[in-house]
Amino acid sequence: MLRVFCFDSLGVTVEDVFLIDPDPVRGGRERGVRVELRLLDPEPWRGSINASQRVVADRAVWRADFLETAADTKDRMHHHPGMIDNEPGQRVFTEDLTGDPMGWLESQLADAVPLLESAKVEDPERHRPAADALRENLAEVVTSVSAVLDRVRAGDLAKTPVRPGPR
Template identity: 55%
Template sequence: MLTMFCFDGLAVVVEDLYFVDPEPTPGQEGPERGVRVELRLVERQPWRGSVYASQRVVVDDAVFRVDLLESVAGGPGSRDRVHHHPTMRDNEPSDRVFDPRLTDDPVGWLEARLADPMGLLAGAGVPDLDLYQQAVAGLRDSLPEITRSVATMLEKVRIGQLATVPGRAA
């Protein structure tokens, strides 16, 4: 499942995830599943067609990522792989950062970070921060809806409805 909350210049992307790292660090072997949340930039596009035409929306560059994952072996609710990537460069994440506060309260921790999108953008080195003021207001106003979506998706992962083995129904 993929859910996007788009604002003027920013988007929060929430998706379920099941994957196996082909080159895991020690202790991180085996399949993982859970919910990934990213703050991404929305690329401004030139107007096309008439005033009635649908417009192109491009949600691309990720600047911040939170992976609310657990190992399949650890089982639902283990939260043994919950981490974040404070920066992204060319859509590639920085190293995993494990934070006990994130593990203890994933949705609360995420909400606190998303409440300061300017801080996340500045930390990621995004230029022209003034361009995102309107988006920041919209994102903050939508935080309750975003966190509800994340919590709902996490619950669906835990009960086996989402983040299942690719190619297999739950």
């Protein structure tokens, strides 16, 4: 299930994921929720005033993975600050994230501008109105992440491993 929250020039995606780590040393299956902060590309107006408009949430600039293995909950939770060209880079593990995942998420997304700066987004302050709108609606985003994670833990979501290619 993919959920997208749009706040003018910024979006937040919430998606259940099931990953099989290809590294034979780390190995293992991970299930959980992936949260990404994305830039919403401006699109030209099309059609009448009543026409549906195109929404493009392509460029991911920050990611948090609320992943768990079957053996130990919260053991693979991490984040990827400053994603470049949609690539996540190294996993960053912090005690704050595993200690209080939703509180940590709320603190990270409370001001998205520093996350944009870490990703080297040009003129991150131009996204200030969208960052403010995200902060004002943060409870709804965090509630959604928590609900999806609960459904993953219950076995309702993240049943099929992610595979490269079309969905």
